Structures are given as structure tokens and as C-alpha cells.
Amino acid sequence: MSNPNIYTVSRLNSEVRLLLENEMGIVWLVGEISNFSAPVSGHWYLTLKDSRAQVKCAMFKGSNRRVTFKPQNGNQVLVKARLSLYEPRGDYQLIIESMQPEGDGRLQQEFEALKMKLAGxxxxxxxxxxxxxxxxxxxxxxxxxxxxxxxxxxxxxxxxxxxxxxxxxxxxxxxxxxxxxxxxxxxxxxxxxxxxxxxxxxxxxxxxxxxxxxxxxxxxxxxxxxxxxxxxxxxxxxxxxxxxxxxxxxxxxxxxxxxxxxxxxxxxxxxxxxxxxxxxxxxxxLSGQQHQLTKQLHALEKQHPQQKLNEQSQRLDELDSRLRNAMQRQLNQSQQHLERKQHRLERHSPTEKLSGQKIKLSVLEQRLKTAINRDITARQHQLAIAAEKLDTVSPLATLMRGYSITKNEQDKVLTKTSEIKKGDTLVTRLSDGEVRSTVI
Structure with a gap:
């Protein structure tokens, strides 16, 4: 890298810019405006083209304030410009100093050219x-x-x-x-x-x-x-x-x-x-002095810090445009991603599953009710049969036929007379109640 014949990209662009500005100087150019933009910085950016070629141009706000009409895409114009190179991208461009409609501008250019020629x-x-x-x-x-x-x-x-x-x-x-x-x-x-x-x-x-x-x-x-x-x-x-x-x-x-x-x-x-x-x-x-002054001003502008400020401002406009585009792309991508997620969420939403489960639960609930009713009916039938059987062997049925049950005070069923003595209190169980008696 110490070899002076090996250029860095920055050095190459810087030297090419100086070469273009010093060798070409001021040029007059006729072309059609396209891609015109006027960002908030006040500078103008446009492309001048004809049927076969085009060139990018910048006109900084210190110069475009003197333009007496509003440029629009499709306008044919005559511009006075300085050839330069935009170092960050390596694009050669024109720095426009004046602009006028092609008709008046072309005649004025021819007037100035003939005037200088004959004066010389x-x-x-x-x-x-x-x-x-x-x-x-x-x-x-x-x-x-x-x-x-x-x-x-x-x-x-x-x-x-x-x-x-x-x-x-x-x-x-x-x-x-x-x-x-x-x-x-x-x-x-x-x-x-x-x-x-x-x-x-x-x-x-x-x-x-x-x-x-x-x-x-x-x-x-x-x-x-x-x-x-x-x-x-x-x-x-x-x-x-x-x-x-x-x-x-x-x-x-x-x-x-x-x-x-x-x-x-x-x-x-x-x-x-x-x-x-x-x-x-x-x-x-004064015309001669004006010509000399213009030359000196152009030489001064090449060294003037305003040129650097203009270049930096142009770079800022470009970065601002790229940032806006990147943010818009990111926003679009996020929106698309959100829409895809939302679509997937809708496909997996529990609402449909919940609706299905509700239907299933309703069916199961109906089946459960039917099963319970069926089981209750069966158990009621079984209970009736068991009650009938129980009633068959129930002592109450015997009592209904005229029999009774006698117990002492200790609630012991008496089956023999020998188990009774004088003065005992007996409790006789009949079909419809109890009778107490004393042995005498």
C-alpha cells in the first residue's frame, strides 16, 4: 500500500473529480429534465437527457434561487454547469449554476459566444x-x-x-x-x-x-x-x-x-x-472585467467550503432517501409478516375448536342424561323388586296377619313364658302400634 501507483477508491474518485473540474471547467448543455426532485434541503436533483444519453445533475439552493421558472419533468432547458464527480458513489455529475428555457437560453448563449468571439x-x-x-x-x-x-x-x-x-x-x-x-x-x-x-x-x-x-x-x-x-x-x-x-x-x-x-x-x-x-x-x-471576475469566482468556488457543504448536503439527501426507502421496506416486510402470523393464528384459533367441543359436550351431556335416566329407571325397578321381596319376609306382614311381637324392657323378644316374671313390663308390637302391659 505504500506504492504511490496503487490507488484507494477514495483517492481515485478525489483525483478524478479534480481532473474533471479543472480540465473541463464550465460547459453549456441542452437537454430534457427528468427525475426532478426538490427535497427539504432546498437543493434540486435532476437528470438531463436526450434521445441517446443522460447525465445526473445537482443545482444547489444558492444557485436555484435565481431561476425564474419552476422546472418540471419534460422541460427542455439550457444550463450552465460545472462538470464534477460525486465521490461517495463514483458518479460523474453536473453542478448547475444557471438554468433557463431552451429557446431564450440558446439565443442568449449564442449571443454571448459571438460577443466574446468578436470582442477577442x-x-x-x-x-x-x-x-x-x-x-x-x-x-x-x-x-x-x-x-x-x-x-x-x-x-x-x-x-x-x-x-x-x-x-x-x-x-x-x-x-x-x-x-x-x-x-x-x-x-x-x-x-x-x-x-x-x-x-x-x-x-x-x-x-x-x-x-x-x-x-x-x-x-x-x-x-x-x-x-x-x-x-x-x-x-x-x-x-x-x-x-x-x-x-x-x-x-x-x-x-x-x-x-x-x-x-x-x-x-x-x-x-x-x-x-x-x-x-x-x-x-x-465592465464586460471584460465581469468575465475575469466570473473566472476568478469559479476558481474560488472550487476551493470554497460551500462546495464541500453542498457535497455533504447532497450526500445527506441521498442517505435520507435511502433511509426512508429502507424504513418503508422494513415496514412492508413487518406488515406482511404480521398478516401471515394473523392468518396462521386464525387457522389455529381455539374458537373453532371450542365450538366443536361445545357441540361434543352437548352430545355427551345428552347422552349422560339419557344414561342417568336409564340407570335411575333400572334402579327404581330393582328397588321395587327388592321392596317386594323385602315385604314378603318383613315381620310387619306377619303382624298384619294377626301376629304380634312381645319384648321386655330390655328390648328382648320373648319366646317363652318362662322368660316372664311377675311385675315385668311387656311391650307388644302390633301391626299398627305398640301396647304396654304389666304382668300380675
Whole structure:
């Protein structure tokens, strides 16, 4: 056992867990929820599966508090997770850090991936941004010819600078073909060189509605444009990849029109422009810092005691589940054993035997009564015969025929006269009584 190449099971699982966590890091995963459970500890345990495979997952309560929906079996979700290994069982699992429905989550994941990719290539850098012309001679608008954004831009330009020429490059701004058409419209404007600033955008909408402005083709076309471009997509809260790549971001299409139009507030517009640039720079800087902070937090979490507590809590949940199952099995077995004993007891119950014995006793009692009656009758018959015989030899019968019996005072039967003397008292026994007499 002193050989360092010989592993114990605990050491093997511990090193495999560290290897998985350090090498794989954070992964994004799409799958269907099954076997979802939420014990009293507050943690969530589930399985993510597709048509060919599955993986066990745990989401501790510190993370699942941020989930904005209630997961259920059958939900398709996108999760951000850390690959790990549950050492007590040797099962590899995912520790989920965030979860969202697959549709929104997938688009957000693609957004973040493209954002990091283009940022890494320097497409968001302020160094490559073109300054807007101080006094535009002609403004190009790349948007839908029937959309509200076009009418908002034209209305602002007409109100603020009605002499400013406008060229519209119509295009789809929603759907599968929109990204190609937007890129073609920007390319067409660059080929014609008839505008010195372009407004590219549309009105507000959902993430799916604005998705063409998160397309890599559109982003690279904007970055390669020789004409300065103002991105004016959606409302102020909407942010797209086009906003980061463009030379300037306007919070709305109307705001973009105000930026390019000339009026007495031109200086304020310049300030707003610089403020927008500053905001973009700060946002880009904060995005980078957030990314670094996230990496550092992940590294810290690997060493944080909360991870051990989560693992122990998961182990406790598992043991609690096993204990409940064992107790239920034991209870079921005891119930079955009790039922078998009760059945056997019923089969050997004295009630049936007692009932049989009662019947038997009743029969015997009847037989005894019959035998006693028969015996009494027989004995009465015998007694009658004996009485008759006794009566035959009884002295009373003799007395009834006229005979008597004489005794002296000593109760001696007298049979001779010589046995009597003068003055003796005699007792004569007749059939119906006694007579006393004195000899004279």
C-alpha cells in the first residue's frame, strides 16, 4: 500500500473529480429534465437527457434561487454547469449554476459566444471606430420600408433638419433572410458612396425579433463599412451585437435621427455622442472585467467550503432517501409478516375448536342424561323388586296377619313364658302400634 501507483477508491474518485473540474471547467448543455426532485434541503436533483444519453445533475439552493421558472419533468432547458464527480458513489455529475428555457437560453448563449468571439478579434475596440461627420451631407437609412422605425426617423429629421437629404435602403429586419439583406443593403450603400453616415436599425421587439442584428455576417459587414454607422435597434434596453460593432449606438431610431440632424442643440448632441462612446467603452470594459471576475469566482468556488457543504448536503439527501426507502421496506416486510402470523393464528384459533367441543359436550351431556335416566329407571325397578321381596319376609306382614311381637324392657323378644316374671313390663308390637302391659 505504500506504492504511490496503487490507488484507494477514495483517492481515485478525489483525483478524478479534480481532473474533471479543472480540465473541463464550465460547459453549456441542452437537454430534457427528468427525475426532478426538490427535497427539504432546498437543493434540486435532476437528470438531463436526450434521445441517446443522460447525465445526473445537482443545482444547489444558492444557485436555484435565481431561476425564474419552476422546472418540471419534460422541460427542455439550457444550463450552465460545472462538470464534477460525486465521490461517495463514483458518479460523474453536473453542478448547475444557471438554468433557463431552451429557446431564450440558446439565443442568449449564442449571443454571448459571438460577443466574446468578436470582442477577442477587436471588433468592439474604440480604436477602430470611425468618427461621425460633424455636418452630414446625406443620411442613409437601412431598415424596413414599412416599419415604424423609418417613419420615426423621417419625422425627427423633418422636424429638426428638413433640408437634410435622405436615402433609404429597404430591407427585411426580421426573419431568416433578414441578416443577408441587411448586409447587402450596407454593402450597396458603400458601393454607391452617396451617404456619409448610415443609420441601421428597426423598432423594438423580442430577442427573436431582433436576432438578425446579432448575426455574425451583419456584425462583420458593419465593422468593414467605410461609411460610419449608427446602430439604432429596438428600445433603449435592447442591446445587440450590431450596437457593439457600430461606430455609435443610439438607444432608439428617433435618437439616431437626432444625432445626425443639425439644430441649436448640436453641442449637446456632441456631448451625447461622446457620452455614448464613453458608455460603450465602460460597458465593454465592465464586460471584460465581469468575465475575469466570473473566472476568478469559479476558481474560488472550487476551493470554497460551500462546495464541500453542498457535497455533504447532497450526500445527506441521498442517505435520507435511502433511509426512508429502507424504513418503508422494513415496514412492508413487518406488515406482511404480521398478516401471515394473523392468518396462521386464525387457522389455529381455539374458537373453532371450542365450538366443536361445545357441540361434543352437548352430545355427551345428552347422552349422560339419557344414561342417568336409564340407570335411575333400572334402579327404581330393582328397588321395587327388592321392596317386594323385602315385604314378603318383613315381620310387619306377619303382624298384619294377626301376629304380634312381645319384648321386655330390655328390648328382648320373648319366646317363652318362662322368660316372664311377675311385675315385668311387656311391650307388644302390633301391626299398627305398640301396647304396654304389666304382668300380675
Amino acid at each position: 478579434e477587436g471588433l468592439f475596440s474604440q480604436i477602430g471606430k470611425q468618427p461621425l461627420p460633424e455636418h452630414p451631407q446625406r443620411v442613409g437609412i437601412v431598415t424596413s420600408k414599412t416599419g415604424a422605425a423609418l417613419y420615426d426617423i423621417l419625422d425627427v429629421l423633418k422636424r429638426r433638419d428638413p433640408t437634410l437629404p435622405v436615402v433609404v435602403y429597404p430591407t427585411l429586419v426580421q426573419g431568416d433572410e433578414a441578416a443577408i439583406q441587411i448586409a447587402q443593403a450596407i454593402g450597396r450603400a458603400n458601393e454607391r458612396r452617396e451617404c456619409d453616415v448610415l443609420i441601421v436599425g428597426r423598432g423594438g421587439g423580442s430577442l427573436e425579433d431582433l436576432w438578425c442584428f446579432n448575426n455574425e455576417i451583419v456584425a462583420r459587414t458593419i465593422a468593414a463599412s467605410q461609411i460610419p454607422i449608427i446602430s439604432a435597434v429596438g428600445h433603449e434596453v435592447d442591446v445587440t451585437i450590431a450596437d457593439f460593432v457600430a461606430d455609435m449606438r443610439a438607444p432608439t431610431p428617433s435618437a439616431a435621427a437626432e444625432i445626425v440632424s443639425r439644430d441649436q442643440s448640436h453641442k449637446r448632441q456632441q456631448i451625447d455622442t461622446r457620452l455614448n462612446k464613453l458608455r460603450s467603452a465602460i460597458q465593454y470594459f
